[in-house]
Amino acid sequence: MMPAAAPLNSVTVGVLAMQGAFAEHQKVLSKLSCKIKVIPILVRTNEDLQKCHALIIPGGESTTIALLARLAGILDPLKEFAKTHPIWGTCAGAILLSSQAVGLKKGGQDLFGGVGICVARNGWGTQVESFEAELEVKGLREGERGFHGVFIRAPVVLSFLPQQPDDPPIQVVARLSADVVPPLAGLDIDPSIKTDQTDVVALRQGMHLVTTFHPELTKDNRFHEYFVRECVLPSVQASTR
Amino acid sequence: MTTPVPQASSQTPQGAGSTPIPSPLPSRGKAGEGSNTTLGTFGVKSGLAQMLKGGVIMDVINPEQARIAEEAGACAVMALERVPADIRVEGGVSRMSDPAMIKSIQDSVTIPVMAKVRIGHFVEAQILQAIGVDYIDESEVLTPADEEHHITKHNFKVPFVCGAKNLGEALRRISEGAAFIRSKGEAGTGNVVEAVRHTRAVMGEIRRISIMNEEELYVYAKEIRAPFHLLKETARLKRLPVVNFAAGGIATPADAALMMQLGCDGVFVGSGIFKSGDPATRARAIVQAVTHYNNAKLLAEVSENLGEAMVGLNIDAGLKGGRLAERGW
Numbered sequence: 001m002m003p004a005a006a007p008l009n010s011v012t013v014g015v016l017a018m019q020g021a022f023a024e025h026q027k028v029l030s031k032l033s034c035k036i037k038v039i040p041i042l043v044r045t046n047e048d049l050q051k052c053h054a055l056i057i058p059g060g061e062s063t064t065i066a067l068l069a070r071l072a073g074i075l076d077p078l079k080e081f082a083k084t085h086p087i088w089g090t091c092a093g094a095i096l097l098s099s100q101a102v103g104l105k106k107g108g109q110d111l112f113g114g115v116g117i118c119v120a121r122n123g124w125g126t127q128v129e130s131f132e133a134e135l136e137v138k139g140l141r142e143g144e145r146g147f148h149g150v151f152i153r154a155p156v157v158l159s160f161l162p163q164q165p166d167d168p169p170i171q172v173v174a175r176l177s178a179d180v181v182p183p184l185a186g187l188d189i190d191p192s193i194k195t196d197q198t199d200v201v202a203l204r205q206g207m208h209l210v211t212t213f214h215p216e217l218t219k220d221n222r223f224h225e226y227f228v229r230e231c232v233l234p235s236v237q238a239s240t241r
Numbered sequence: 242m243t244t245p246v247p248q249a250s251s252q253t254p255q256g257a258g259s260t261p262i263p264s265p266l267p268s269r270g271k272a273g274e275g276s277n278t279t280l281g282t283f284g285v286k287s288g289l290a291q292m293l294k295g296g297v298i299m300d301v302i303n304p305e306q307a308r309i310a311e312e313a314g315a316c317a318v319m320a321l322e323r324v325p326a327d328i329r330v331e332g333g334v335s336r337m338s339d340p341a342m343i344k345s346i347q348d349s350v351t352i353p354v355m356a357k358v359r360i361g362h363f364v365e366a367q368i369l370q371a372i373g374v375d376y377i378d379e380s381e382v383l384t385p386a387d388e389e390h391h392i393t394k395h396n397f398k399v400p401f402v403c404g405a406k407n408l409g410e411a412l413r414r415i416s417e418g419a420a421f422i423r424s425k426g427e428a429g430t431g432n433v434v435e436a437v438r439h440t441r442a443v444m445g446e447i448r449r450i451s452i453m454n455e456e457e458l459y460v461y462a463k464e465i466r467a468p469f470h471l472l473k474e475t476a477r478l479k480r481l482p483v484v485n486f487a488a489g490g491i492a493t494p495a496d497a498a499l500m501m502q503l504g505c506d507g508v509f510v511g512s513g514i515f516k517s518g519d520p521a522t523r524a525r526a527i528v529q530a531v532t533h534y535n536n537a538k539l540l541a542e543v544s545e546n547l548g549e550a551m552v553g554l555n556i557d558a559g560l561k562g563g564r565l566a567e568r569g570w
Contacts, residue, residue, distance in 0.1 A: 018532055019295040019316055044533065059292045060316065061352050067314040068532050071525075091292070105311055105351045121351055127375035128398045130285035133278035152288045153353065153375070180278045217288050 010037040011236055013228070014052035016078075017042035018068035020060015020092060024216040028224045029056075038228055046077045054086040054232040057093030057112075059152070059214055062121065065092055066110040075110055082114035084239075086207035086231040094210045095119055095155045102158070103187045115205045116161040116170065118193055119212075123156025125185035130154070135213075137174040137202065139230065140222045147174070147220060149201060149213035156184065157203065157212065159194035168206035175199045207235045281398030286420035289353065289376065289400060290484035293317055293421075293507055297497070297528050298486070300324050300511040303342070304349035310514070313524035317353040317376070319509070320346040325382050325429030326512035326551065329562030335383040337365040340372050347373070355402070360569060361387025370399040376421070377401045381568035382428045382511075389570060394418025404488065406439045406566055408446035409465030412475065415483055416468045422481055424505070425566040426489010429512050431553035433496045435566055436489045440503050443481070450476040480504075489566070492517070492550050494530030494543050501534035518548030 015025045022042060029040035043049050055078075057065070069075045081087070082097070089097035096112045103121040130153055134146040160170050176199045184198065202211045202223075209231055215223035296316025301307040307318050322338040323331065337358050347354045353375035358365035360379055365386075369377050379392055381404050394401040395418035404425035405411035411422045424443070426436030450461060450472060458476060462469040474482050487500030488509035497508045508531055514524045526543040533539040554560060 017295070019314075021291045021294060023294070024291065044536075060294075061292070061296065063311060063352060064296055064314045064316045064528065067312075068529065071314075071529060072532075103351065106308065106349075107312075126347075126373040127285075127289055127353065127400065128281065128370060128373055130289065131278050131280045132282050132284055150284055150288055152285050152292060214288060217284065217291065 008036070008236065008240060010039050011053045011228070011232055012039045012041060012051055013232065014041050014043040014049060014055045016055060016057045016065065016069070016093075017044050018060070018065045018072070020058045020065060021214070021216055022058045022060075025056050025058050025090075025224075028216055028221050032221055032224055032228065034225060034228050036228070036233065043074075045072060046074045049074055049077055049081060052081075052085070053236050054088075054227075055081060056227075057087060057089040057096055058216065059091035059093065062092040062095040063105050063109050066096060069112075070110060075112070078112045082112055082208070086209070086227070086235045087112075087114060088209040088211070088227045088231065089115075090211050090214055090216065091152065091154060094212050095121055097208060097210055099161055100193075101155075102189055102193065115203075115208050115210055116163055116167060117197075117203070117205075117210070118158045118161055119155045120158050120184065120187055120189065121155055122153050123158070123184055123187060123198070124151070124154060124182045127153055129182060129185070131182070133176060133180055135174045135176070135201065139173065140226055142222070147215070147222065148218050149174075150217045151201075151213045154212045157197050157200040157210075158189070159197050171204045172200050173202035173204055173209070174211075176201055204231070207231045283395075283418075283420060286400030287483050290402070290421035293353070293486075294484055295532060296507045297524075297531050298355065298507070298509045299514055299524060300509075301346065301515070304345050306515055306520070307346045307350045307354075309521050310524060311350045311352055313521055314528035315352060315524065316507070317355055318346065318350060319355045319357065319378065319511075320374075321357055324512040324515060325565070326431070326516050327429075328382060329429045329554075329560075332562065335359075337362070337369065337383070340368060343369070343374060344372055357383055358392070359383040360385040361390050361392060363392045366392055366397060366399075366401075370397055374399060379403050379419075381425055381565050385568050391417050391570070394420075402486075404566070404569060405443065406569075407442045407465070408450075408475070409467045410569065411443060411481060411485075412465075412467035412471045415471055415481070419483070421484050421486070423486040423488040423509055425569070426487070426491070427556050427560075428489045428565050429554075429562065430490050430556055430560070431492040431513060431516070431551040432556055433490045433492070433499065435556060436487050436491060436500060437503065439489075439566070440487055440500060440505060443485070444504050447475060447479060447481070451479045491527075492553065493547075494526045494540060497527045497530045498534040498540055501531055507531060513551050516551035518550075523547045523550075
């Protein structure tokens with residue numbers, strides 16, 4: 001279901017527009033200057049989704065986004081899309097991209113899956129624990145300059161799940177420095193779930209990118225540029241070759 | 242990880258609402274070492290409002306209603322003891338809700354929980370911050386505690402939303418530290434006319450100032466009693482510098498979509514859901530209407546068979562409980 005032989009002078013990056021900060025992502029993408037023209041579109045239907053080479057799932061409330069995706073009939077198409085296209089999840093999007101999540105609402109919620117990690121929803125507590133921190137990030141343009149991380153009721157990466165032989169490896173892109181990792185909020189976490197990666201705030205698995213913070217709330221577009229350069233372009237080139 | 246988490250400056254109680262200069266923000270990290278993380282910045286306060294955009298915030302009075310709201314796709318709930326429609330009928334002084342009741346709602350859902358304080362009542366706000374609510378609504382729906390001053394909201398780690406009838410009022414609230422603005426509407430009436438009036442007023446004023454030059458902006462700032470720098474920023478952005486929701490009298494999916502098409506970022510629904518015949522269905526329909534507000538075909542589908550809407554009230558001299566929107570200065 002690739003878009004009809006798009007000429008390789010532009011890529012279409014969708015932003016899932018069910019609920020949350022989708023307009024912020026769209027705005028950053030529209031001003032991005034990359035090797036290739038990036039066309040951002042808002043995705044509200046399966047028809048929209050099928051026009052995309054890649055997708056960003058924005059911050060918002062993951063319960064609301066998942067429910068609206070199901071009601072709009074794009075839950076299964078999204079799960080399929082994740083198998084063949086790059087997706088970047090920020091905050092709520094990170095929860096939805098995870099294979100496993102704890103601290104979910106009673107009765108659980110739908111996840112789109114795609115990245116082999118376990119996350120804790122609101123793992124650091126309520127809004128009064130929300131914070132900003134400087135991050136060192138591997139692979140960003142002008143990498144010597146730190147990246148300002150905005151963490152809002154952020155999910156916490158608890159652990160990497162055991163991998164299947166053909167799963168791509170998980171690469172850590174950014175960690176919080178050890179002295180500023182907040183303690184986990186009083187969550188009921190099953191003892192079988194490890195909690196050894198709580199300092200990881202950005203990671204990649206294959207063509208997918210996960211950030212538990214909000215690059216779209218800063219004026220710094222280097223994470224968007226990184227996603228296009230490291231995830232979207234290699235995937236588009238591989239599929240048209 | 243045994244690093245102590247330093248609290249706010251020990252001389253000033255956090256969020257005392259009485260210091261002229263905002264107290265230093267609390268931080269994590271090694272004490273005295275110029276820590277590089279900060280809690281409760283304006284960035285994380287207004288950022289949470291940005292995460293609520295395109296969503297519906299629903300008034301709930303107990304954990305059961307909160308669960309219904311969460312299952313219906315609410316992006317947050319507002320915990321209160323009486324919805325505005327009941328406040329109108331019963332009268333009397335309305336205050337902050339019992340913290341135990343708010344905590345029981347916090348325990349039952351994973352979405353953000355908001356709660357209301359009276360205008361100017363900074364101690365009610367200190368209490369809500371202490372129990373960890375996610376957002377405080379300094380609300381005209383409760384009986385004002387101060388007829389001159391609003392809370393100095395910069396002093397708190399917890400963010401605030403405030404109501405506004407026009408641009409001047411919105412910018413005054415932002416200048417006091419509100420990180421999120423909503424229309425006032427006329428709460429508890431099921432009548433959307435006032436929310437439309439307030440939203441049209443704000444949007445119309447923004448369109449007018451966006452073509453003003455600096456001299457004109459100085460005069461206009463004086464006229465509407467708004468801080469000049471915020472007015473200038475609003476003119477540059479061609480929108481409020483914080484998220485702007487509709488509130489007050491929204492009762493149907495069509496009402497919600499109307500407010501979205503008028504330019505709001507999301508909606509609050511107060512009495513409109515749990516005073517209707519079938520709250521779960523109506524709540525879900527309003528959530529869908531806010532996402533797909535430009536899709537009339539879908540709006541028609543979700544508007545079908547919702548049961549009884551809440552009883553609407555005319556906003557005239559005989560309105561029981563009076564004009565709540567007049568509160569706030």
